[in-house]
Amino acid sequence: MDENCYLEVDVNGEEVFMVDKRVISSYSGKINKLFSKSNKTHHLKVIFHDFPGGAANFELITRFCYNKGKTANINPSNISNLICAAHFMEMNKFFAGTENLCEQTEKSLQEIKYWTWSEVLVALKQCQNLLRKPISSIILDKLSDSLIGRIASSHETSPCPSFSSPESPGFRLSCETRSSESFKNGVVRTTYWWFEDLVALNTRVIEVLVRSMVSKNFDNAIISKFLCYYQKSRFVTASSGEKSEMIETVVDLFSALDISYVSYKSLFEILRVGLNISLSHICRNKLESMIGSLLDQVTLDNLLVPSPAQKSYLYDVDLVVRFLRTFLRKGVCCVPLSRLKKVASLMDFYLVEIAPDPHLKPSKFLAVIRALPDSARDSLDGIYRAVSLYIEVHSTLSEEQKMAVCFGLNYEKLSTETFNHLIQNKIFPPKSITQALICRQRKLKSLLQDTEQVATTNRPSRSSQIVPKGRKGGGSQQIVLYARKLNLSDENEKLKAHLQGMQWRVSELEKVCRKMQFRMAKMMKSRLSSRSNARSVPKICS
Structure with missing residues (x-):
């Protein structure tokens, strides 16, 4: 040369x-x-x-x-x-x-259809080091199409048949559930045989493959399981930077799926893992949003996420409040009542769990209570138990702080048994008990008026409407009179039962009012005594 x-x-x-x-x-x-x-x-x-x-x-x-x-x-x-x-x-x-x-x-490259599965994988592994080259995207698209086509073909020829929607040109991979355990194991091997082979590919190639699967209407449940398997398999040996990139890629791909096919357990596992690594704000928002939309499926253990390191309280209450806001982001009216009640029941248990935390501030405790409307619960007995426990543990709270916590209670939605327990509860502030009594009195009077209106509407004759002059006793005696004098037919038996029930309720109202008068008198006596002795006012509940 x-x-x-x-x-x-x-x-x-x-x-x-x-x-x-x-x-x-x-x-x-x-x-x-x-x-x-x-x-x-x-x-x-x-x-x-x-x-x-x-x-x-x-x-x-x-x-x-x-x-x-x-x-x-x-x-x-x-x-x-x-x-x-x-x-x-x-x-x-x-x-x-x-x-x-x-x-x-x-x-x-056009001869790719004659390549074996292993040869396609080899080419993909080589291609993952060339992703920054302009021409690499064309190669990767052809390789991924070939790979996904082979996965789909394996399902179509497996004992678990694949089918496509007439309206959709893509793949739909699913199978019926059978009782035979051997059949189930065979289906698992047939359905997920490719998981292990794809674990060797980096996150950039996986992202291209999964997005291609989604565009071809590949079964979202299978994609979700693969992403979980991929993240668990590679996470242990990955560097800190690779872990962050992997988690963010997996979360981003999860958000592209139908959320109903994503396991809330997998999302919580990723969330707990993400607490120890640096994740972008966008990634955390996506992850929390997905969990919030599945909140009616989660368990109490899932919600007990430790608080951030710089916080003194035990559990991350702010995180749960964000879950609740996401769950209700479209409005209460858009959430089925059955799902709403499941979440409300879950929050009752959660409130009882966090109430004993001595470092939990009243504002955060109240934020969990108020995150759901009262309409989500048939009864607020569960919230009452949590509030009672919180006040008992946080005995150093001022009367104003205790009252602020009690504002989370709607006394009208307490059962009779719980209400009776409340008015005898020594740890509740006197003002709260007084408000509860007034609220219950107002509610019973309202029910009484409604009943009188129903009775008036259904009177059979004018003479039966007359109340003897000089008769005293208020609404309870009028209800008794109506219940006795009304010549109710079989169709009005329900009304009769309602009137008799109201008679009992008004009797209970009178008992409660007498108790209230007694306690108010006792409270006034105690105040007069405390002024003379220059002492603090004692609690009225004993």
Whole structure:
């Protein structure tokens, strides 16, 4: 080789090649452009920092050039590198006589349908190192289409049949549940056989594959299971940076699925893992939003997430409040009542669990109570138990703080048994008990008025409406009179039962009122005594 034609090529710092400039430039547009106008003939050198496939791949390129544009070594293990290198060296214009390297490699890629599963995987693994190259996306799309088609075909020929919706051209992979355990195991092996093979691929390739699956209507339940399997399998050996990238990719892909096919347990596992690594704000919001939309499925243990390290309280209450806001983001009216009641019941248990935390501030405790409307609960007995426990544990709270906590209670939605317990509860502030009594009195009077209106509407005759003069006793005696004098037919038996029930309720009202008067008198007596002795006012409940 003429000394003036020597070209020194440093490939990614791995190896230095001495090649004939004339031979290489006749096939490479890049080399031709670099030296065609150069007058320098000695010590020619070019340095490549990002040559696709490194030194080994450059050697294949030089062999192609020295072999007059012929190569018999294009195969699945090097085709991705060769395609990228051919485009990098611009080997698509400067060869006359036969096909240039770009044409040869792309023609070989068209034979992908004859490759084995293993060969496609090998090509994908090679391609994952070339994702920053412009041409790599075209290669990756072809490889992923081939891979997904083979997965779909395996389901279609398996004992668990696959079917497609008439309106959808894509895949729909699912199977019926059978009682036979051996059949179930066979279905699992048939359905998920490809999980382990794809674990070796990096997150960028997985993202391309999964998004392609979603676009082809691949079964979201299977995709969800694969993402969980992938994250668990790779997480242990991944670096901290890889862990963050992996979690964010998996969460982003979960958000592209039908949320009903995503396991809330998997989401909570990812959430707990994410507490120890740096996740972007967008990723955390997506994860919390998905969990919030599935809140009616979760258990109490799932919600007991430790608080951030810089916080003194035990559990992350703010996180649960965000879950609740997400669950109700479309409005209470848009949430089925059955789901709403499940969440309300779950929150009752959660409130009892967090109430004993001595570092939990009243404002955070109240935030959980108020996150759901009263309409979500048939009874507020569960909230009462939590409030009672909270006040008992936080005995150092001021009367104002205790009253603030009690504002979370709607006394009208307490059962009679719970209400009776409240008015005898020594730890509740006197003002709260007084408000409860007044509220119950108002409620009973309202019920009494409603009953009197019903009775008036259903009177059979004018004479039966007359109440003897001088009769005292208020609404309870009138109800008794109506219940006795009304000549009710069979159709009005329900009304009779209602009137008799109201008679009992009003009797209870009178008992409660007497108790209230007694306690108010006792409270006034105690206040007068405390003024004379310069002592604090004692609690009225004893």
